[in-house]
Amino acid sequence: MEHVNQYISKAMTAIEECIVKEGAGRKVEKEYKGYIASMGPSIIQTGLIPTLLFFTDGGKARRDTDRNNVLVAILAILKTWDGYNPNLFGEGEASGLFEYVRAFCSQGNVSSTANRNPVITIQDLDPDKLLDMEEEILTVIVALKLSLRTFNLDKP
Amino acid sequence: MIDIGNLGKAYYQDYFESINLLDYKEERNSDKLKGINKKIFEQKLAGYEDQINLVTKSLHKHHTTISLITTYPGLLMGSGYLHEIGLEGELKLGLSFDHTTGLPCIPGSSVKGVLRNAFFVADGRYVQSILDDIRSGEREVSPAIKEMIEAFVQLGEDKLKAKEDQSNSTILDAIFSGIDEHGEPLKSYNRDVFLDAFPVESQNKNGEFLSNDYITPHINRTTPEMSPFTDPVPLQFMKVLPNVSFQFNFILTDQGLKKELKMELFRQILLDLGIGAKTNVGYGQLDEEFMELDTRRTTDREEEREVPPPPVPQKELIEGIPPEISEYLKAHQKFSGKILEKDGAFVFILFKVIDTECVIRKSLKSLKTKDKGKFSSMDEIDVEDQVIVSVNNDYQYPTPLNCGVKLINK
Numbered sequence: 001m002e003h004v005n006q007y008i009s010k011a012m013t014a015i016e017e018c019i020v021k022e023g024a025g026r027k028v029e030k031e032y033k034g035y036i037a038s039m040g041p042s043i044i045q046t047g048l049i050p051t052l053l054f055f056t057d058g059g060k061a062r063r064d065t066d067r068n069n070v071l072v073a074i075l076a077i078l079k080t081w082d083g084y085n086p087n088l089f090g091e092g093e094a095s096g097l098f099e100y101v102r103a104f105c106s107q108g109n110v111s112s113t114a115n116r117n118p119v120i121t122i123q124d125l126d127p128d129k130l131l132d133m134e135e136e137i138l139t140v141i142v143a144l145k146l147s148l149r150t151f152n153l154d155k156p
Numbered sequence: 157m158i159d160i161g162n163l164g165k166a167y168y169q170d171y172f173e174s175i176n177l178l179d180y181k182e183e184r185n186s187d188k189l190k191g192i193n194k195k196i197f198e199q200k201l202a203g204y205e206d207q208i209n210l211v212t213k214s215l216h217k218h219h220t221t222i223s224l225i226t227t228y229p230g231l232l233m234g235s236g237y238l239h240e241i242g243l244e245g246e247l248k249l250g251l252s253f254d255h256t257t258g259l260p261c262i263p264g265s266s267v268k269g270v271l272r273n274a275f276f277v278a279d280g281r282y283v284q285s286i287l288d289d290i291r292s293g294e295r296e297v298s299p300a301i302k303e304m305i306e307a308f309v310q311l312g313e314d315k316l317k318a319k320e321d322q323s324n325s326t327i328l329d330a331i332f333s334g335i336d337e338h339g340e341p342l343k344s345y346n347r348d349v350f351l352d353a354f355p356v357e358s359q360n361k362n363g364e365f366l367s368n369d370y371i372t373p374h375i376n377r378t379t380p381e382m383s384p385f386t387d388p389v390p391l392q393f394m395k396v397l398p399n400v401s402f403q404f405n406f407i408l409t410d411q412g413l414k415k416e417l418k419m420e421l422f423r424q425i426l427l428d429l430g431i432g433a434k435t436n437v438g439y440g441q442l443d444e445e446f447m448e449l450d451t452r453r454t455t456d457r458e459e460e461r462e463v464p465p466p467p468v469p470q471k472e473l474i475e476g477i478p479p480e481i482s483e484y485l486k487a488h489q490k491f492s493g494k495i496l497e498k499d500g501a502f503v504f505i506l507f508k509v510i511d512t513e514c515v516i517r518k519s520l521k522s523l524k525t526k527d528k529g530k531f532s533s534m535d536e537i538d539v540e541d542q543v544i545v546s547v548n549n550d551y552q553y554p555t556p557l558n559c560g561v562k563l564i565n566k
Contacts, residue, residue, distance in 0.1 A: 041238075046169070106177075119178065122174075
């Protein structure tokens with residue numbers, strides 16, 4: 001619980017900066033409550049990588065919302081984590097949460113196809129690092145969910 | 157059939173294991189997923205006999221079971237679980253699997269929910285109507301259950317009313333909330349327990365029990381009135397096939413209603429209302445008997461459909477004598493042959509010269525009978541009739557052969 005507590009204030013800031021629309025004050029679209037609530041069970045059920053892929057670019061979001069904003073908020077909070085490595089990306093490289101997790105867990109483990117195209121699969125990822133990342137992200141999600149309760153939900 | 161182990165793990169944890177994370181939208185990933193889908197659909201229920209035995213043979217003597225069979229188009233439960241990442245060829249919706257056995261299962265909470273909900277349909281009159289049908293004989297049951305109905309009715313109909321604010325909805329409270337008729341909580345071993353339901357038998361081709369299906373929403377979110385004209389988007393998902401028998405398991409007590417009566421009531425509710433997702437469009441309906449259904453997948457049907465052989469192009473018969481045969485076709489030479497084909501007022505005749513086939517065309521009038529007479533009608537001649545071809549003059553290629561033709565047997 002202590003671990004979650006340390007993320008609560010950061011989660012509130014992350015929600016204000018990444019999820020709340022400009023000029024909306026403390027109003028958050030109701031859909032984000034469902035997105036954040038479903039992310040944890042999805043990680044347990046399907047695994048971290050498929051969940052991140054789905055939230056990045058899978059499935060149609062409702063109203064004018066974007067599931068990716070949840071990942072942006074999580075990454076913003078993770079940057080304050082002791083285990084966060086800011087040097088994983090070069091300048092200009094895509095650096096969303098999925099890309100960060102992939103880079104974090106696959107350091108050095110890049111295989112290739114017969115025609116030498118680089119390939120990374122889930123099996124190539126370091127399972128210990130993946131587990132560490134999964135636990136940390138689940139903690140952040142709990143903090144986000146708790147912090148969201150202090151905002152007003154904007155129903156359609 | 158390739159054994160993929162725990163189906164639930166294969167469907168969720170291992171499903172995306174082999175896709176390339178550096179470019180997960182690439183087409184090869186879609187092809188991999190199609191291969192995985194095929195492996196899942198080929199699984200046979202008989203291959204999970206150990207898991208099924210684990211469920212069915214561990215039943216306690218107080219267990220009550222009801223076996224019901226899925227009907228067309230199938231059963232879908234657990235569709236709310238996440239299972240997509242936006243790739244073509246993936247299965248979009250989730251399915252509910254038991255964690256230990258990996259079998260698709262209907263959670264006990266879902267079963268309890270469906271049964272409890274039935275008590276609210278038409279303010280309790282739906283359940284009452286089932287009991288009335290049993291009492292009136294419209295539904296056949298054992299005499300013991302009929303007696304119980306009589307005793308129950310004597311308690312008063314209001315016992316069955318299922319209004320939330322009604323204090324005398326004792327049946328509902330006793331079965332689903334564990335509260336006795338005095339408002340006191342029941343001890344846990346005096347309460348009804350609703351267990352998960354598992355598939356136990358499949359009468360589909362090769363014992364298969366899972367397959368794919370599609371929904372094709374065509375919703376235009378920006379201009380909803382244009383939705384009927386919007387292109388449908390096919391979404392593939394997995395379902396349990398029809399003709400799969402599910403075993404519903406309960407531990408029932410006599411609280412509220414006698415347990416035999418409860419079992420009969422629950423059976424009828426499940427048959428009437430169905431269970432799972434998309435019941436509005438036919439999924440989740442159950443029956444008591446297996447049906448004759450063509451449950452093959454669309455691709456299987458297409459493969460098995462008899463494809464008529466392509467039409468054999470009819471060779472147009474023409475008169476033909478190879479030039480190398482010319483030196484052998486001398487005057488007064490005779491050759492055996494046969495009628496090859498009739499063509500209006502003409503016939504084609506085939507004969508061999510040094511094992512080389514020659515075809516000539518002669519009119520009916522020029523043919524002679526064995527008695528050197530003439531034929532008056534084409535009906536007198538049949539294909540395969542044997543003939544003698546007599547060469548009149550030395551043959552000069554490519555001019556027509558000057559010859560006489562006599563039928564041997566006519």
